[in-house]
Amino acid sequence: MAKGYRASKVNPQNTVRGNQADETIIDLSEVKTSAEHYYSAHKNTILGIAGGLILLVGGYFAYKFLYSEPRNKEALEQMYQAEFLFEKDSFEMALNNPGAGFPGFKEISENYSGTDAGNLAKYYAAICNLKLGNYQEAKDFISSYKASGNIMPIMKEGITGDIQAEMNDFEGARDSYKKPVK
Structure with missing residues (x-):
């Protein structure tokens, strides 16, 4: 016998007595048959739920990538001139008419509501109105800003x-x- 070797002890509780192990085996053909019967009985419901989930997930991704993100990108591009004027403390122009065909923060917040850029335009519009002394408008914009x-x-x-x-x-x-x- 090699040094350090010890024979393992057999635990009598872990041994299988008789056919106890055979009793716990599930009959796979029975399970398959019952699953087929359930599916055939509820086929329309199962397919309807699966189709609904596919439409729901597909609709979410279509909205996000084909509508929401392009609008947000467009709004960010539109805000460039207004942000430039905001940095120069030209609050009236940044709010209403930054020139060069770009909309001001007020128009961006209205036209691109529901986008992150439209939400940010509300924040800028609130600050512009505060600096211009239009406190009620500033309050309206900042309260709608998320x-x-x-x-x-x-x-x-x-x-x-x-x-x-x-x-x-x-x-x-x-x-x-x-x-x-x-």
Whole structure:
């Protein structure tokens, strides 16, 4: 016997007694037959659900890649001139008419609603209106803006607070400024 070799012990509980193992074997032909009967009885329902799922998934991808993403890309291209003027503090032109055939943030937010770029145009339009003294319009734009990520919700609350302070709603402004801290 080799050094370190030890014979394994047989555990009597793990041994199969008689034909117990044979009793747990499932008759595959029985399962196949019952599955065929179930399918033939519910064929229309199964095919209808499968077809509906395929249409639903196909419709989602068609909407996303053939409609939504191209519109978002187009809106981003349209925002170029307005963003340029926004950076130059030309808020009136950025909001309404940046020139060169480009729409302003207000028009982009209306024409491309439902896109990320249209949503971002609402944010820019709120800031432009705030700087121009159009506080109610600024409030309308910022309230319809859907902020996402870590920074933009904080920025939205800050702008909301600025608008409320300009409208002499100091308690609302305080609440807006405190909201990101909570």
